[in-house]
Amino acid sequence: MTVVTAEPAVREIAPRRRRTRDWSDAVLSGYLLLFFAYMFLPLMFMVAAAFNANPTPSVTDWQGFTLKWFEALPQDARFVQGLLHSLAIAGGVIVISIPLGLAGALILTRLQSRASTLLYTVLVSPILTPGIVLGATTMIFWRDAFGVEAGLFTAAIAQAAFIASYCMLMFMARLQRQDRALEEAALDLGASSVFVFRRITLPFLMPTVLTASLISFLQSIENYNTTFFAIGSSWTLVTEIGARMRFGLSPMINVIGVIFVVITVVAATAWVLAKRRSGNG
Amino acid sequence: MHGQDVVLDGVSMRFGDFTAVQPTDLTINAGEFFSILGPSGCGKTTILRMISGFLDPTAGDVRIGGASMAGIRPNARPTALIFQNLALFPLMSVWENVAFGLEARGVPKKVRRERAEELLAMVALTGQGEKKPTELSGGQRQRVAIARALAVEPAVLLLDEPLSALDLKLRQHMRSELKDLQRKTGVTFIYITHDQGEALTMSDRVAVMNRGVVEQVASSDEIYNQPATPFVASFVGEQNVFRGRLAGVDGEVARVDTPQGEMLAHLRGKAGVGDEVMIFVRPERMGLGANGAGSEPRNRLRATIERRDLEGPFVNLHCRAGDTSVTVHLPNSGDAASSLASGETDLGFRPTDAIVMAVGELARE
Amino acid sequence: MNSLVKSYGKGLTAVFLALTAVWIAVLIVLPQARMIERAFTYVDRSGDAATLSLEIDRAYTRVFDIDTDLRDLNGQLAAGQAGDEASSGGLPTPSLTPSPSLVPSPSPVPSLPSPSLSAPSPATPAPGVAPSPFASPQETLPREEIEARIAALEEEKAGLQARIAELEVQEAELTSTAGTSESYSAKNFTNMSELHFRIFLSTIVYALCVTLLSFVVCYPVAYAAATARSANKVALMMLGLVIPYAINELLRIFSWVMILEKQGILNGVLDLMGLIDMQAGEGMRFVASNGAVFTVMVYAYVLFMVFPIYNTIETLDKNQIEAARDLGSSTWRIHWRVVLPHAKPGIAVGAIMTFMLSAGSIAVPEIVGRGLHPDWFAQVIYRRFFEAGSWNEGAAYSLALLVACIMFILINMAVFRVGIRDIAK
Known part of the structure; x- marks a missing residue:
C-alpha cells in the first residue's frame, strides 16, 4: 500500500522540477535575446546610417541611399593623417611591447624567489591603472625628465606601458605549457644558452609573438583614454573621432564604424572557424 | 667513440630539509653497462642529473674520465x-x-x-629523416632519441627510464637493441630504472638504491643470489621471509630459532647471538617434503597449501606456515607433487639456499 | 637569480633583466614617481594671479558657449538655405562651422604648464559653470532674427577675445615679476575645491553603480555562454560577444549617441509613434542625463565583465549544477551556492576592470554628457591639465583616482579572497 501511495508523489515532483527548469531556461533565452539586441542594435543603426544621405546620422529620417560619405572619407586629410599616426604608434608599440613582455615573462617563469610576486605585481600594475593616469604620467615624465613634448612618441610609450603587460601575460601562459626537458635536452647536447634560446625557446614562442603582436596592434589602434592624454597636439584616428563627436555627429564617423565592423566581423568569424577546425582536427 | 669512467666521490644532494642522496662513493667503469635500480623517489634520477650537470651536488665531486665536473655546465660535459x-x-x-x-x-x-643519415642507419631508421617526430611510432622515437644522443659522441650515455613509455613487447625488444648498441659503440651506459628485469638482463653491474643510499653494487647474478641487505633481497625477485632470533653461528652457517622451528642458513653481514634476524629463501629454491629440489633439504616446516597457480613451466603453491605466508615455485614435472592443490604438506630448503641477515627495511610490494 | 642564470646563461639573463629593468623604470615607476612628486609640489600663485586665471577661464567658457550658439544658428541658417541652393549640400564636418575655434583641433595643447599661454581647447564649459541658457534654442526663428543674433554674438565674442588678450598680458606680467614659489606640500589635495571633491566622490559612486549594473546585466549572459551545450551555440555566442568587444570604444559610444541625440533615433521613433513632433522642435534630450551616461557606460564596458566571469564558469564542472538540480535545489540556490562561489575570481577581475575603466572614463561623460551633465572626475583631471594648465593639481587629482582604484582592487581581493596572480590573467 505504501509503495502505491508513494509513487504518484514521486511522479508529481519530477515534472514540476522540469517545468520550473523550462521556465527558467525560457527566461534566460529571452534575456539573452534582449542582451544581444542591446549589444547589436546600436551597431546596426550605426552601419545603416552610414548609407543615409541625411547629414545628421539617422535611420528614422531616411533621405535616400548614398555612398557619398564613403567617398568623402579618404578626402578628409585629418582622418587620413590620423590613421597614419595610429599605424605609426601601433608599430612603435609592437616594437617596444614584444621584447619587454617577453623578457618579463622569461624572468617571471624561471625566477625562484620571493621577489617574483612583487615583480609580477609591478609588471601587471599598468593593466589595472586607469588609462588617463598612464597617459598623464607619461606626458609629465617625458617632458620633465627629457624635455620631450607630448606627441606621437609619448603616445606610443604610454600605450606600450600597459600593452607590454598584456604581452607578458600571453607569453607567460605559453611558457607555462613548455616542456622544460626540451631546453635541458638541447643544453645537454652541447648547445649554448643563446643557441638553446634561439633554436628551441624562440621557435616555441613564435606563435605567441604573432598573436601578441596582433593584439598589441589592435589595442593600440583602439586606445582612446591613454592616447588622448599623452598625444599632445597631435592626433590619431580615434582621438580625431572623439574630437569630432564632441561637436556633433557626422556620417563620416559612421563610415569608419562600418569599416571597423566589417573588419571585426570578418576577423572574428575567421577566428572562430579556425578555432573550431583546430578543435575538431 | 670511447667510453670514460664516472666516479662519484662523496657526492650528496639535499633539497632544503630533504636529503635526496646520502654521501655516496661509486665508480662506474669505462665502457660498462651500468644500471641504477630502485623504487621511485630513491634518488636515482638525482644522481643522473648530477652526472649530467643539471644539478650541482651539495657536497662531493663528480669526475668523468678523471676530470672534475665541478662548475662545468651540462653543455660542456662529455655526457x-x-x-x-x-x-x-x-x-x-x-x-x-x-x-x-x-x-x-x-x-x-x-x-x-x-x-645524421649514418646514425639513423645505425638505429634502423634509414629514410625517415624528413618526418616529424610525431609521425613516428613509440619505438622509432626511442631510437631517434638514442641517435640524437650518440651524434655528439658522448663518453657517457645517461638513460632515464627510456623504455617506460613502451609496451611490454617493444620494451623487451629494445633491451637487446640497447645492449647491442652499447657493445658496438663502447660508450659507458648509465641506465636508470625501477624495472629489475631491465636492470638484470642488460647490465654488467647494477647498483640498488633505496632512500638515497646505494645498498649494493654488484653483477646481476650477485645481486640476485647474494643480496647484501634485506632491502635488496626483497626488492629484486621474490622472497620468502622467516623472522626469528639468532641462536648460534658456526662458521658461515647460522642457527635461527623461528616460530616454524630451528633453521640453518648462511649468515650475511653482522648479527650477534640473540639478535632479531630474517631468513630469505627464493620460492624456486624451496621444495616439497623429502622429495623436493634434488638433494636432501635440511630445513623443514609444516605448511597448509592455500592456493595453486599454474604458470606454464612452473607451478606456484601459496602456503601458510603459522602466521608466515610461503610461496613455492615447483617445476611443472607432471608428477603427483606438482599437482598437489590443498592440504598439509612438508616444505624444505637447503641451508646454502637461505640467507640470514639482521632485521632491516624490506621493499614494499 | 641563480635559477635564471641556470636557465638562460649569464648573457641572456643580463639582457632580460636589463629589458625588464628599463621597462619598470622608464615605463612604470619613474613616471609614477614623477607624478607623485608633482602631486605634492605646490606652486604658490598669488591671489591676483588666481583671480586673473579664473576670469580668463570664465571668458574662454563664454566664448565657447557663444561658438556653440553660433554653430546652432548657422546650422539653422544653412538648413533654411538648403531649400534654395540644393547644390550647396556640403558635408557637415566641423571644419565647415564658422568659428575658428571649432576647427577640429581637439587634442589639447599641453606644451605649456602655465595657464596664461595655453590655448584652451574647445571643450565643454569648465566645471561649476552653469550650462549656457542659449545652449539649445528650441524654436525655429525667422532668418532675419537669426542673422541679428549672430551679429550680436559675434560682437560679444570679439569683445571677450579682446578682454582675454588683455588679461593674459596682465597675467604673464604677474607671473614673471612675482614668480612662483614651489614647495612640497599636500596643498594640491587639501586645496581641492568642495565641488571637485564632490565630483570625486560621486564619480566613485557612479563607477560602483556601473560596476554593479554591469555585473547584473552580464552574469546571466556569462552563465548562458559557459553552460551552452551545443558547440554551434557556443561559437555563435562567442561571436556575439567578441564582435562588439572588438569594435572601438568610441564607436560603441557613438552608436548610442546617435540613438539618444535630440535629433536621434529614439526621438525619431517617438515621433513616428506620434508621441512627439520633431518638426515642431519637440524631443527629449536623452543625452546629458545620468541615465544616458550609465546606459552607454554599461554598454561600453560590460564585456570586460562578461569574459572574466565566462572564463571561470566555464571551468566549473557542469555535473555539479546537474547534481544540485537533481537534489532539488532551486535555480536561485544553485547560483548562490554553486555557480557564484566558483565564479568569484572572475567576478573580482570583471569588477576591477569595469570599475577602473568607468572611473577613469573620459570619453563617455564628455561625449554623452556634453558638458551639461554633472562632471565626472576624469573630466576634472583633464581640465586641470589642459585648461587650468596646472599640471601639479592634475597630478594630484590623477593620484587620487589611482589610489581610489588601488583601494577598490585591494577591497576586491580581500572580499573575494583572490591573489594578484588570479586577477591579472
Missing part, C-alpha cells in the same frame, strides 16, 4: 642524456633532431646531414 619522455624537438624534423648537437657545435649543414 648525453636520454630523457624519460625523450624530449624530441617537436618543431624539427627527425634528422634535424639527430643533428642538433652538431648544429650547436657549428658543423656545416652538409656534414650534419650525412652524419
Whole structure:
C-alpha cells in the first residue's frame, strides 16, 4: 500500500522540477535575446546610417541611399593623417611591447624567489591603472625628465606601458605549457644558452609573438583614454573621432564604424572557424 | 667513440630539509653497462642529473674520465642524456633532431646531414629523416632519441627510464637493441630504472638504491643470489621471509630459532647471538617434503597449501606456515607433487639456499 | 637569480633583466614617481594671479558657449538655405562651422604648464559653470532674427577675445615679476575645491553603480555562454560577444549617441509613434542625463565583465549544477551556492576592470554628457591639465583616482579572497 501511495508523489515532483527548469531556461533565452539586441542594435543603426544621405546620422529620417560619405572619407586629410599616426604608434608599440613582455615573462617563469610576486605585481600594475593616469604620467615624465613634448612618441610609450603587460601575460601562459626537458635536452647536447634560446625557446614562442603582436596592434589602434592624454597636439584616428563627436555627429564617423565592423566581423568569424577546425582536427 | 669512467666521490644532494642522496662513493667503469635500480623517489634520477650537470651536488665531486665536473655546465660535459619522455624537438624534423648537437657545435649543414643519415642507419631508421617526430611510432622515437644522443659522441650515455613509455613487447625488444648498441659503440651506459628485469638482463653491474643510499653494487647474478641487505633481497625477485632470533653461528652457517622451528642458513653481514634476524629463501629454491629440489633439504616446516597457480613451466603453491605466508615455485614435472592443490604438506630448503641477515627495511610490494 | 642564470646563461639573463629593468623604470615607476612628486609640489600663485586665471577661464567658457550658439544658428541658417541652393549640400564636418575655434583641433595643447599661454581647447564649459541658457534654442526663428543674433554674438565674442588678450598680458606680467614659489606640500589635495571633491566622490559612486549594473546585466549572459551545450551555440555566442568587444570604444559610444541625440533615433521613433513632433522642435534630450551616461557606460564596458566571469564558469564542472538540480535545489540556490562561489575570481577581475575603466572614463561623460551633465572626475583631471594648465593639481587629482582604484582592487581581493596572480590573467 505504501509503495502505491508513494509513487504518484514521486511522479508529481519530477515534472514540476522540469517545468520550473523550462521556465527558467525560457527566461534566460529571452534575456539573452534582449542582451544581444542591446549589444547589436546600436551597431546596426550605426552601419545603416552610414548609407543615409541625411547629414545628421539617422535611420528614422531616411533621405535616400548614398555612398557619398564613403567617398568623402579618404578626402578628409585629418582622418587620413590620423590613421597614419595610429599605424605609426601601433608599430612603435609592437616594437617596444614584444621584447619587454617577453623578457618579463622569461624572468617571471624561471625566477625562484620571493621577489617574483612583487615583480609580477609591478609588471601587471599598468593593466589595472586607469588609462588617463598612464597617459598623464607619461606626458609629465617625458617632458620633465627629457624635455620631450607630448606627441606621437609619448603616445606610443604610454600605450606600450600597459600593452607590454598584456604581452607578458600571453607569453607567460605559453611558457607555462613548455616542456622544460626540451631546453635541458638541447643544453645537454652541447648547445649554448643563446643557441638553446634561439633554436628551441624562440621557435616555441613564435606563435605567441604573432598573436601578441596582433593584439598589441589592435589595442593600440583602439586606445582612446591613454592616447588622448599623452598625444599632445597631435592626433590619431580615434582621438580625431572623439574630437569630432564632441561637436556633433557626422556620417563620416559612421563610415569608419562600418569599416571597423566589417573588419571585426570578418576577423572574428575567421577566428572562430579556425578555432573550431583546430578543435575538431 | 670511447667510453670514460664516472666516479662519484662523496657526492650528496639535499633539497632544503630533504636529503635526496646520502654521501655516496661509486665508480662506474669505462665502457660498462651500468644500471641504477630502485623504487621511485630513491634518488636515482638525482644522481643522473648530477652526472649530467643539471644539478650541482651539495657536497662531493663528480669526475668523468678523471676530470672534475665541478662548475662545468651540462653543455660542456662529455655526457648525453636520454630523457624519460625523450624530449624530441617537436618543431624539427627527425634528422634535424639527430643533428642538433652538431648544429650547436657549428658543423656545416652538409656534414650534419650525412652524419645524421649514418646514425639513423645505425638505429634502423634509414629514410625517415624528413618526418616529424610525431609521425613516428613509440619505438622509432626511442631510437631517434638514442641517435640524437650518440651524434655528439658522448663518453657517457645517461638513460632515464627510456623504455617506460613502451609496451611490454617493444620494451623487451629494445633491451637487446640497447645492449647491442652499447657493445658496438663502447660508450659507458648509465641506465636508470625501477624495472629489475631491465636492470638484470642488460647490465654488467647494477647498483640498488633505496632512500638515497646505494645498498649494493654488484653483477646481476650477485645481486640476485647474494643480496647484501634485506632491502635488496626483497626488492629484486621474490622472497620468502622467516623472522626469528639468532641462536648460534658456526662458521658461515647460522642457527635461527623461528616460530616454524630451528633453521640453518648462511649468515650475511653482522648479527650477534640473540639478535632479531630474517631468513630469505627464493620460492624456486624451496621444495616439497623429502622429495623436493634434488638433494636432501635440511630445513623443514609444516605448511597448509592455500592456493595453486599454474604458470606454464612452473607451478606456484601459496602456503601458510603459522602466521608466515610461503610461496613455492615447483617445476611443472607432471608428477603427483606438482599437482598437489590443498592440504598439509612438508616444505624444505637447503641451508646454502637461505640467507640470514639482521632485521632491516624490506621493499614494499 | 641563480635559477635564471641556470636557465638562460649569464648573457641572456643580463639582457632580460636589463629589458625588464628599463621597462619598470622608464615605463612604470619613474613616471609614477614623477607624478607623485608633482602631486605634492605646490606652486604658490598669488591671489591676483588666481583671480586673473579664473576670469580668463570664465571668458574662454563664454566664448565657447557663444561658438556653440553660433554653430546652432548657422546650422539653422544653412538648413533654411538648403531649400534654395540644393547644390550647396556640403558635408557637415566641423571644419565647415564658422568659428575658428571649432576647427577640429581637439587634442589639447599641453606644451605649456602655465595657464596664461595655453590655448584652451574647445571643450565643454569648465566645471561649476552653469550650462549656457542659449545652449539649445528650441524654436525655429525667422532668418532675419537669426542673422541679428549672430551679429550680436559675434560682437560679444570679439569683445571677450579682446578682454582675454588683455588679461593674459596682465597675467604673464604677474607671473614673471612675482614668480612662483614651489614647495612640497599636500596643498594640491587639501586645496581641492568642495565641488571637485564632490565630483570625486560621486564619480566613485557612479563607477560602483556601473560596476554593479554591469555585473547584473552580464552574469546571466556569462552563465548562458559557459553552460551552452551545443558547440554551434557556443561559437555563435562567442561571436556575439567578441564582435562588439572588438569594435572601438568610441564607436560603441557613438552608436548610442546617435540613438539618444535630440535629433536621434529614439526621438525619431517617438515621433513616428506620434508621441512627439520633431518638426515642431519637440524631443527629449536623452543625452546629458545620468541615465544616458550609465546606459552607454554599461554598454561600453560590460564585456570586460562578461569574459572574466565566462572564463571561470566555464571551468566549473557542469555535473555539479546537474547534481544540485537533481537534489532539488532551486535555480536561485544553485547560483548562490554553486555557480557564484566558483565564479568569484572572475567576478573580482570583471569588477576591477569595469570599475577602473568607468572611473577613469573620459570619453563617455564628455561625449554623452556634453558638458551639461554633472562632471565626472576624469573630466576634472583633464581640465586641470589642459585648461587650468596646472599640471601639479592634475597630478594630484590623477593620484587620487589611482589610489581610489588601488583601494577598490585591494577591497576586491580581500572580499573575494583572490591573489594578484588570479586577477591579472
